[in-house]
Amino acid sequence: METTAHLPMHAGYAERVRASFARQGAMALIGAGLVEVRPGYCAIALAPRPEVSQQHGYVHAGILAALVDSAGGYAGFTLFPEDSSVLTVEFKLNLLAPAQGDRILAEGFVVKPGRTLAITRGEIHAERGATRKLVAIMQQTLIVMRGKADSGNAER
Amino acid sequence: METTAHLPMHAGYAERVRASFARQGAMALIGAGLVEVRPGYCAIALAPRPEVSQQHGYVHAGILAALVDSAGGYAGFTLFPEDSSVLTVEFKLNLLAPAQGDRILAEGFVVKPGRTLAITRGEIHAERGATRKLVAIMQQTLIVMRGKADSGNAER
Amino acid sequence: METTAHLPMHAGYAERVRASFARQGAMALIGAGLVEVRPGYCAIALAPRPEVSQQHGYVHAGILAALVDSAGGYAGFTLFPEDSSVLTVEFKLNLLAPAQGDRILAEGFVVKPGRTLAITRGEIHAERGATRKLVAIMQQTLIVMRGKADSGNAER
């Protein structure tokens, strides 16, 4: 897929993402950390541990979903206008290999920004030492909630 | 969709699901509880709290995904043969309304069991007092891992 | 899933769907016929024949997709306001069994109507004599294109 340079519509786009991430209790609970925010891109990392596992000891598909849904959502949010917030309309996740290793990295990439909807894709890699394995891919639809700053409660 | 009666292939199907659920660190971490297991059906509940929220205070889409992915996976697992385990191939989740209330209930229903793959659908309702609101729907593909009992580590 | 009674916002909802269907060259090309239109529901049928097959002689997954995408889209369109048209944002299709028989029936059901987006699900059955087999299920997101009557060209 071609890489397109994306232009943010809001100078404080990265700070806004960091503040929003900090309000996500779920990210703190699972131990996820915000790694990188760029226009049209966001990366979130997690260290695998028993508390986020499924029954075989790998990272739970739902935890992977939480990581990559947030990464895609914040990738989209970097390109949203000032007085707006972001909600996920839907996403689809394909699991390719067991998620295990030193670090799980979920990345979101904006494929198409838009006035009302934004489309992203996501990738999750499991890293162990110098090796990196693709463990999941995602496609996601976001909606721009205009007139509703991210800091308050949104009504959909 | 017609309701079909499903027949389990393994007498201890419900016990097997309960034992597997108990090994999922992620379900304990987010505070999810197994509510019901029947052939071709599983229900998992969660009490909303700040630790599982997104930035607006609703339950995080990824936490919803974890609940319904597990509900669908265990619905499928009730119909799998004895010496097998279950892995999610993929799922797709549509978010319909903010998830808030006294209890979030995720249900998985087997649409088509199979020798190699099983297809499920899922629903998530938010309950408040006597009211019940549909907040998400899911479609999921599972794979039957034969010759790999659920209690050990699976290699995909 | 509970069945909810849906109320159309436009008295001519059925006629509008029929007129729109008649403008779909693709439906005529594949030989699809509009079977039923009700508020929140639409059914489209196809007689299997070699011209719509894949390499094994069953109805092609893409043809099934065309049927159920239209059925879901028109199910949603029955609930849209007068001066609007409908576009598919995305859909996901699970194929459960080979599509063969006397008639393929694709049905769309509105799960959640909305001001901007509508969510539907779909089912495809293959009918042979008195038997009826579920061959595919779908989940779909639609967008309401306001101020753009269906008869003209829409710009997204």
Added chain:
Amino acid sequence: METTAHLPMHAGYAERVRASFARQGAMALIGAGLVEVRPGYCAIALAPRPEVSQQHGYVHAGILAALVDSAGGYAGFTLFPEDSSVLTVEFKLNLLAPAQGDRILAEGFVVKPGRTLAITRGEIHAERGATRKLVAIMQQTLIVMRGKADSGNAER
């Protein structure tokens, strides 16, 4: 996404795809042509015309689905063993922009080949003169049907 070199397991992989494509009545009906076959890749083209349109005159989402489902399926099939055929388990399609122009090009890329399942992604571009616009993206799961050559009828 990293580009990985894929190795076919069957010397006649391209010829096998071409023969299978030629048996797809649906591809002939809609006017689709096979443009390129490489290990892990397949491209299929279509010239937009009223017979493949939806109600606004753009190429119908279902026709786009047929193109990209086949492109993904044949991309996967290039890597399958000799005595096998391919079936689509599921796919998800996001529509990004109206499909119009001189040529619609659907491409399938293998993300992960496998013994039982293969995961692909797809892109559809609309071309007009020298310009090229991304109009849809797809994620797809395929199943390897072993012991069932593509030329006969498969039972799932």
